[in-house]
Each structure stands twice: as C-alpha cells, then as structure tokens.
Amino acid sequence: MDLATTTYPDMMIITVNAGRIDAAAAIAFKDAMRAAVANGPARVVLDLSHVTFVDSSGLGAIVAAMKHLEAGRRLDLAGLTTDVAKVFRLTRMDSIFTIYPDLDRLIPRATG
Amino acid sequence: MTLGHIDLYRTRRPTQIMADTIRVECIATQWAVRDLLIDLRAWLRALNLSDVNCGTVEIALAEALNNVVEHAYPADLPGDIALDLALTAACLRCELRDQGAALPGLVPPDAGLPSIDGPRESLPEGGFGWSLIRTLTSRLSYERRDGENRLTLEFNLNTASFNL
Numbered sequence: 001m002d003l004a005t006t007t008y009p010d011m012m013i014i015t016v017n018a019g020r021i022d023a024a025a026a027i028a029f030k031d032a033m034r035a036a037v038a039n040g041p042a043r044v045v046l047d048l049s050h051v052t053f054v055d056s057s058g059l060g061a062i063v064a065a066m067k068h069l070e071a072g073r074r075l076d077l078a079g080l081t082t083d084v085a086k087v088f089r090l091t092r093m094d095s096i097f098t099i100y101p102d103l104d105r106l107i108p109r110a111t112g
Numbered sequence: 113m114t115l116g117h118i119d120l121y122r123t124r125r126p127t128q129i130m131a132d133t134i135r136v137e138c139i140a141t142q143w144a145v146r147d148l149l150i151d152l153r154a155w156l157r158a159l160n161l162s163d164v165n166c167g168t169v170e171i172a173l174a175e176a177l178n179n180v181v182e183h184a185y186p187a188d189l190p191g192d193i194a195l196d197l198a199l200t201a202a203c204l205r206c207e208l209r210d211q212g213a214a215l216p217g218l219v220p221p222d223a224g225l226p227s228i229d230g231p232r233e234s235l236p237e238g239g240f241g242w243s244l245i246r247t248l249t250s251r252l253s254y255e256r257r258d259g260e261n262r263l264t265l266e267f268n269l270n271t272a273s274f275n276l
Binding site for chain 2: 020022023024053055056057059060061063064066067082083086087090091092093095096
C-alpha cells in the first residue's frame with residue numbers, strides 16, 4: 001500500500017494514498033505501517049483524508065498499527081471522511097484515538 | 113491474482129431481475145467483494161440514495177460479505193455469493209445467499225461491541241462486524257435452508273435513526 005511519510009522534528013505524518021483500507025488491503029496496510037513508523041519520532045499522525053472507506057478489518061489494522069508502536073509513542077488520526085468517521089463512531093474507537101479534522105493546524109510553519 | 117484456476121476478482125455485473133430489484137453475484141474473495149461494493153454504491157447513487165444512506169448500506173454489506181469470505185467457505189475453495197437488492201422509497205432490502213458453512217447456532221451473533229476499556233495492548237483488532245451490522249440495519253434475519261445461508265438485511269430509508 002502506498003503511504004507517504006513526512007517527518008518533522010517531533011512528529012511524523014503518514015498519508016495513506018489509497019481509497020480503501022478494507023479486508024483486501026488490511027495486511028498490506030499493516031506491513032506498510034510497520035515499515036513507515038520504524039525509528040521515527042514519538043508522535044505519528046495518520047492522515048486518512050484520501051480514504052473513503054474502512055471496514056472492520058481496516059479498523060483492526062489501524063488499531064494494530066497503534067499497538068505496534070513502542071511505549072511512549074502515539075498514533076493520532078486526521079482527516080476522517082464521512083463513512084470512515086461513522087465506523088470509528090459506531091465502534092467507539094473514536095474515544096481511543098485523538099482525531100484531528102485535518103492537518104492544517106498540525107503542520108509546523110516556518111517563522112520569521 | 114489467481115488461486116489455481118480461480119479468478120479471485122470475478123464479479124458479475126448487476127442484473128435487473130425486476131423493476132426495482134437487482135441481483136449481483138461474486139466469488140467469495142476479499143477482492144471480488146471490494147469490486148461488488150464499489151459497483152453497488154454507484155448503482156445506489158444513481159438511484160438517488162443519499163450519501164449517508166449509501167455509506168450505511170456499504171458498511172453493513174461489507175461486514176456481511178466479508179463474514180462469508182472469512183467464515184463460510186474454506187480460503188482455498190471460495191464459493192459463490194449472490195445478493196438481491198430490492199429498493200422502495202422507504203426501505204432497501206438486501207438478501208445475501210451462499211452455500212458455505214452455517215452460522216454457529218443458526219443465529220447471527222449478538223455479543224455487542226468488544227471491550228475497549230483495557231490498556232492499549234489489549235485493545236480489540238476485530239469482533240466489530242456483527243455489531244456494525246445490527247446497529248446499521250432496521251431488521252436482520254437469517255435462515256438456513258437446503259444447504260444455503262440466507263441473510264436478509266433491511267435498511268429504513270426514512271427514519272432519523274438511519275442517519276447514524
């Protein structure tokens with residue numbers, strides 16, 4: 001699965017460049033996430049703004065990616081589209097993750 | 113991708129079997145289920161079902177179809193899934209049929225959501241499917257007859273609770 005990673009001093013943003021994290025994609029997503037987060041900063045933000053559909057297998061894969069992080073590291077989510085937000089809400093997983101509407105306020109801007 | 117001689121992506125185009133009823137068939141693999149869901153959503157959108165309703169239907173059907181893929185047929189010998197959809201102004205009725213293993217106890221599971229109260233390492237990575245199906249449908253029924261599973265999901269299209 002195509003994941004694009006941008007690393008900042010204290011955070012990395014992983015953008016999922018795929019429309020679906022479903023049963024057919026769950027294993028590929030988990031494998032790609034393991035590789036993407038290796039040796040990165042403590043805070044990982046998963047940008048789901050291009051993902052229009054997640055099923056329970058995809059949700060499980062996102063939870064697995066969070067559990068795979070070492071103690072002291074965290075996985076936040078950003079950019080949930082309508083149906084993806086619905087799956088998180090109905091499974092109450094929206095109470096487990098910190099979820100940002102979009103990346104705008106997360107990305108550090110150069111100053112001066 | 114193929115599994116021996118089996119085309120894992122095989123999905124037949126929707127067939128109109130009555131004025132407001134279509135039938136879709138696919139082989140029980142995750143890839144064919146994905147293609148079927150994408151086709152279905154386009155069909156429902158073309159019939160002016162709202163995005164909210166389309167999302168509800170797609171989420172519930174994805175869980176029901178993937179249950180068949182994962183539990184009804186052996187992974188190395190996927191059988192067929194047939195899905196009939198009947199749409200009226202007030203209701204979408206989906207009947208899902210397969211010739212795989214019966215549901216244990218001959219009833220759809222009703223265990224609720226898995227617990228999410230424990231520490232991070234104990235968070236559930238599955239067990240959400242039937243809860244999603246039950247929450248999103250207005251009626252759910254299951255029948256085992258002549259070696260066939262028949263799961264019927266109904267969605268009310270005009271109730272506030274449908275806009276979950």
